Amino acid sequence: xxxxxxxxxxIPKCGLEYPIESTNVQCEKGHLLDVKYKNKPSPELKEVFYxxxxxxxxxxxxxxxxxxxxxxxxxxxxxxxxxxxxxxxVSLDGAEGRQSKPYHMSKAxxxxxxxxDNLWLQPEGYNPSGSFKDNGMATxxxxxxxxxxxxxxxxxxxxxSASAGMFAANEGINCDVYIPAGQxxxxxxxxxxxxGAQIVEVDGNFDDALKQSLDDAQNYxxxxxxxxxxxxxxxxxxxxxxxxxxxxxxxxxxxxxxGGALGNTSSCxxxxxxLYEWGWIKKIPRIAVINSEGASTLxxxxxxxxxxxxxxxxxxxxxxxxxxxxxxxxxxEGIRPKTKxxxxxxxxxxNILKGLRALEFTNGVATTVSDSEMxxxxxxxxxxxxxxxMASGATVVGIKKLMGEGIIKKDDVxxxxxxxxxxxxxxxxxxxxNTENTFAIPPRN
Ligand code: F0G
Numbered sequence: 001x002x003x004x005x006x007x008x009x010x011i012p013k014c015g016l017e018y019p020i021e022s023t024n025v026q027c028e029k030g031h032l033l034d035v036k037y038k039n040k041p042s043p044e045l046k047e048v049f050y051x052x053x054x055x056x057x058x059x060x061x062x063x064x065x066x067x068x069x070x071x072x073x074x075x076x077x078x079x080x081x082x083x084x085x086x087x088x089x090v091s092l093d094g095a096e097g098r099q100s101k102p103y104h105m106s107k108a109x110x111x112x113x114x115x116x117d118n119l120w121l122q123p124e125g126y127n128p129s130g131s132f133k134d135n136g137m138a139t140x141x142x143x144x145x146x147x148x149x150x151x152x153x154x155x156x157x158x159x160x161s162a163s164a165g166m167f168a169a170n171e172g173i174n175c176d177v178y179i180p181a182g183q184x185x186x187x188x189x190x191x192x193x194x195x196g197a198q199i200v201e202v203d204g205n206f207d208d209a210l211k212q213s214l215d216d217a218q219n220y221x222x223x224x225x226x227x228x229x230x231x232x233x234x235x236x237x238x239x240x241x242x243x244x245x246x247x248x249x250x251x252x253x254x255x256x257x258x259g260g261a262l263g264n265t266s267s268c269x270x271x272x273x274x275l276y277e278w279g280w281i282k283k284i285p286r287i288a289v290i291n292s293e294g295a296s297t298l299x300x301x302x303x304x305x306x307x308x309x310x311x312x313x314x315x316x317x318x319x320x321x322x323x324x325x326x327x328x329x330x331x332x333e334g335i336r337p338k339t340k341x342x343x344x345x346x347x348x349x350x351n352i353l354k355g356l357r358a359l360e361f362t363n364g365v366a367t368t369v370s371d372s373e374m375x376x377x378x379x380x381x382x383x384x385x386x387x388x389x390m391a392s393g394a395t396v397v398g399i400k401k402l403m404g405e406g407i408i409k410k411d412d413v414x415x416x417x418x419x420x421x422x423x424x425x426x427x428x429x430x431x432x433x434n435t436e437n438t439f440a441i442p443p444r445n
Contacts, residue, residue, distance in 0.1 A: 012316040064097020105384035125421025133163035139235030153222035155209035158188025165195030178213035187423030227263025236267035253412035258394035259289035260344035262355035269358020287364035290398030295337035313356040343391035
């Protein structure tokens with residue numbers, strides 16, 4: 001038993017605290033919240049987690065999320081008692097995170113120009129709904145169930161809605177998904193329909209859909225499961241947990257993600273902060289966030305490309321006015337996020353402050369890649385026999401770009417997260433038909 005869990009505002013000088021049953025996604029001053037734990041888990045749990053890989057019939061050991069349940073025990077239950085776990089923990093029969101681990105992919109390594117032994121790519125697309133979202137949705141829906149929510153609500157570029165719809169259907173609760181009309185991959189839209197979610201089409205982009213869904217959730221008693229929900233972040237911590245466990249808890253030099261709303265960046269940062277504080281890892285891997293060129297808010301602000309000021313967490317005193325001025329600038333100039341990788345077509349990353357905190361803690365970096373680069377990254381992963389979607393291709397080409405710039409060094413060990421599987425069937429077809437593309441294998445007749 002981990003002891004008392006509670007919620008705390010992320011801004012140190014605010015620091016408001018709330019009971020774990022609170023469904024607020026922010027404190028009363030409008031700052032995001034963290035799930036906090038009073039107890040410090042013993043590193044001996046590493047052995048317990050390892051042993052659970054032989055699940056002995058327990059879905060909570062099979063699950064790549066709940067296998068680490070002592071590190072996310074916000075339900076404050078006896079984690080060894082399977083009956084108690086069944087009463088509280090939401091799981092798709094142990095499938096979330098079950099198939100996720102890092103792999104070597106030699107063709108991707110050759111393309112990047114890194115030694116095969118130094119590159120690990122972790123496909124999260126083999127989760128039951130086809131993306132990393134299931135890691136965090138299992139935990140968010142667990143909290144929703146804990147507080148007796150009747151309806152979960154999210155905005156989505158597609159994967160969140162698929163995951164939310166799937167878990168809601170499995171738990172017998174309602175689910176409303178707000179999607180930017182016409183801007184999500186057909187396979188993702190069809191999943192939301194298939195799982196019986198109520199689709200709400202928003203005339204606008206993801207940022208507009210998120211705003212509307214947050215308002216409606218508040219006004220009509222919905223439980224928000226977007227990554228602004230701190231319990232989503234808890235489940236997504238298991239993505240780096242699995243990678244680190246696979247590397248025998250020897251921290252790599254880098255962990256690389258595509259960047260959208262920055263839930264992943266935030267959860268990886270929180271996982272690393274906790275592990276380091278508990279003495280489970282001795283070295284802090286650097287996080288690299290790869291934005292699309294067409295939706296580059298984090299990269300622009302972090303690299304000082306707006307008003308020549310590099311936006312930093314600054315020990316909990318970030319210049320939030322700079323962010324507001326950047327958003328005003330986007331609005332005034334009519335700049336809308338635009339990329340063919342619709343999963344990360346996001347202009348206002350809701351977790352930007354947690355993302356900045358993660359980058360500060362890990363001495364991280366942010367950069368951008370183009371649509372055609374992402375397609376190459378996606379395609380070279382395919383040539384290793386693994387599936388991923390275009391946004392995930394950003395990880396591969398982001399690593400390549402950072403190596404080319406000498407930021408990632410030749411001998412560095414790099415873990416890249418491939419966030420989701422292909423749900424837009426025509427993207428690879430069109431890519432391979434065009435002989436000009438680097439990895440194209442055009443059809444023959
Ligand atoms: N990769 C994929 C495949 C995604 O679906 C997303 C986000 C990201 C990367 C970005 O991750 O938000 O943690 O920085 N998709 C969300 C959705 C927004 O609604 O499905 P992030």
